[in-house]
Amino acid sequence: MSYKIQYAYTCSRGKVRKNNEDxxxxxxxxxxxxxxGMATIVEGQVSQKTVPAFGVFDGMGGESCGETAAFLAADTFQQCYQEDEGECQDYVEEFLRNSCISMNNEVCRYAWEHRVDCMGATAALLVFGRTRIGVCNVGDSRVYQAYDGAFRQISKDHVARVNGNYKKAPLTQYIGLPEEEIRLIPYVVSGEYHEGDRFLICSDGLTDMLSDEEIAQIMGAYSEVKDAVFYLLQAAMGRGGRDNTTIILCELRAEKAEKWYRKF
Incomplete structure (x- = not known):
């Protein structure tokens, strides 16, 4: 069976930050x-046959380095996707791993050339293959799946276990990690997808403001993906909007077979 993917996305600077590093x-x-950031929510649809991909990047680092790292990650992923030309539809996990390595190398190269001590970005990626969906993340941007009334995180947070009064635990993995110091190990999984499945990709501007239960409740209340994205963003802003917030929501819908009529 082939599917149409209905999607909507937005990227907000939030209420507190001066810059948008997402x-x-x-x-x-x-x-x-x-x-x-964006002032609107963009929506559209695409055929699953085209091997569509979606991703969120959350930059970190002062002096515009966060914006640069997130941009370099997105720009490098664009190059990886174009060079692949849809051949990844049967090996989405390998494509995602290789893309993360390329993104990491590009951010590290920029940091070395510009003598930047600390810059990086998280990444959360989704690719629809021929029969399976590939999911990948580095850092704490997340991917969720909603199906048959269930809601679960299918990415894995790369955060340190710390004791003490940390406002936020430091990341153990991120795009821009010098491999001579620590090996980059993206979390990559794949699985089946079915009609009605929803996949949410978001930065921590959403998950730091709302619990998983609150996110699931809002998503379940709205049948249109654009409405769900709008109210998720509004809820995060209502809690203070302390960080940049990026939200992408995809829903699988079965493509209707074309009807052919014989003319007599």
Whole structure:
């Protein structure tokens, strides 16, 4: 069976941050290096046969380095996707791992050339293959799946276990990790997809403001993906909007077979 993927996405600077250090990749669309986020929610649909991909990147580092790292990750993923030309549909996990390595090398190269001590970005990626979906993350941006009334995180947070009064635990993995110090190990899984499945990709601007239960409740209340994205963002902003927030929501819908009529 073939599917149409209904999607909607947005990227907000939030209420507190002066800069937007988030970026995304949706079917070849992403933001410029320096940007103020998006003022609207974009929606559309795409055939699963085209091997569509979606991604969220959350930059970190001062002096515009966070914006740069997130942009470089998105821009490098664009190159990886274009070079693959859809051949990854049967090996989505390998494609995602190789893409993370390429993104990591590019951010590390920039940091070395510009003598930047600390810059990086998280990544959360989704690729629809021929029969399976590939999911990948580095850092704490997340991917969730909603299906048959269930809601679960299918990414894995790369955060340190710490004792003490840390406001937020440090990341153990991120794009821009010098491999001579620590090996980059993306979390990569694949699984089946079915009609009605929803996949949410988001930065921690959403998950730091809302619990999984609250996210699931909002998503379950709205049948249209654009409405769900809108109210998820509104809820995060209502809690203070302390961080940049990027949200991508995809839903699988069965393609209707074309009807052919014989003319007599």
């Amino acid at each position: 970026n995304f990749w949706v079917l070849g669309n992403y933001l410029e290096r320096l940007n103020g």
